Amino acid sequence: MISSHSHADNDGTEHDHSHDHVPKVTQDSERRIFWVMCLTGGYMILQAIGGLLSGSLALLADSGHMLSDTAALALAWFAFRLASKPADTKRSYGYHRFQILAAFTNGLTLFFIAGWIIFEAIGRLMQPGEVLGGMMLVVACGGLAINILGFLLLHHGDRHNVNMQGALLHVMGDLLGSIAAIIAALIILLTGWMAADPILSVLVALIILKSAYGLVRRAGHILLEGTPENLDMALIRDKLIAYLPDIIDVHHMHAWSLTAEKPIVTMHVQVRPSADLETMLREINAFLLSEFDIDHATLQLEHDNCPQD
Known part of the structure; x- marks a missing residue:
């Protein structure tokens, strides 16, 4: 009987027990998440101000989502930084699994965000308020431009990495929120129907829930060491x-x-x-x-x- 541990490179050659178990964390992925984090956090402040001034739930919901996303992106970025640390005697695989913890946490936060949006939307439908469609449209268009840029930055990164997928889902949720806010603003400007604002906010929340479930399920499967x-x-x-x-x-x-x-x-x-x-x-x-x-x-x-x- 012989027991052997082997790690083969692409050319089929083997390594002995002294090899490093930790997969390499690409600096490209780390850099992309950092810049998207800065973009998201910066525009979040402007969008929150716009939501308060215009009275738009869609903008406030999207800015709240962007606040969570900024924290989520910071967590994802920190996970990449931590994963680059070498393995030691206590952690033979290094800190790479922290990426999965970050992705799982990001997925859970999406559930809470979607719940808050739905709760606020129900209140707005029961007691409609005045929404300034013009200001709402301008702020939402700016948010859409920022989110498209952030989406492109992450989409061209390592899409197989579950930590990157979690960050990408957050940005996609922001992008959908901006689109919903633009549509709601146009409806309000053209028809004066204020209910468009909370209704489209609920639609975005449902899309966020679907994405959150997929992310939590996949990250949880990895954490439970499933096949x-x-x-x-x-x-x-x-x-x-x-x-x-x-x-x-x-x-x-x-x-x-x-x-x-x-x-x-x-x-x-x-x-x-x-x-x-x-x-x-x-x-x-x-x-x-x-x-x-x-x-x-x-x-x-x-x-x-x-x-x-």
Whole structure:
């Protein structure tokens, strides 16, 4: 029996136990989130003032969303900064999982924001107030321009990173809020129908809730160390046995994610007595990398099938 931990690069070569377990955090992603955070926080103040002066719930809701987003983006940015710290004896995988905690927290805040918007909208529908459509339109158009810029900055970043996805969802919610405020302002200017403001605010809140649920579900799955959604463990087992004739059985298979883009796999592989274990190790890792994009696997190679737990 031989136990081996292996980490293969794209060329299929192995690393020994001394390799760094922590995936690299791109400075590009960190920089993009920082600038979007500054843009969002700066315009949030202007939009809140515009909402108070115009009496628009849609603008106030969007500015409240932007306030939360500024905090959420700051949390996401801090998560990237923290994840760049090297691993140590207490945290062998480093601080990279903090990104998932940040994404999970951001998703939860979206639920509270949507609830507040719906609560305020119901109050406005029961007791309508005067809304200055002209001022509302100007402020909302400015917010839309800022949100489009922020969306483009994040959209061209690492979209597979769940921390970036959480930040992107917040900005998308702001963008939708600005669009809703513009539509509400136009309706008020053209028809004088003040109810358009809270009604469109509720529509945005429902869209935010849908996005929040998806983010919390995905981040929670990773935090609970669930099997990565793109990995079929039975398929991996069957393909390994079919690909390498010296493999008799594959069992005790486990897979989880350090981050959304970083799967980790462990397994026991029973091989024929005549098989060369070092050669098998290289071939298995090369196969996992080429077929399933798994570059971090801990393998136990054995001649006899160990007892099942």
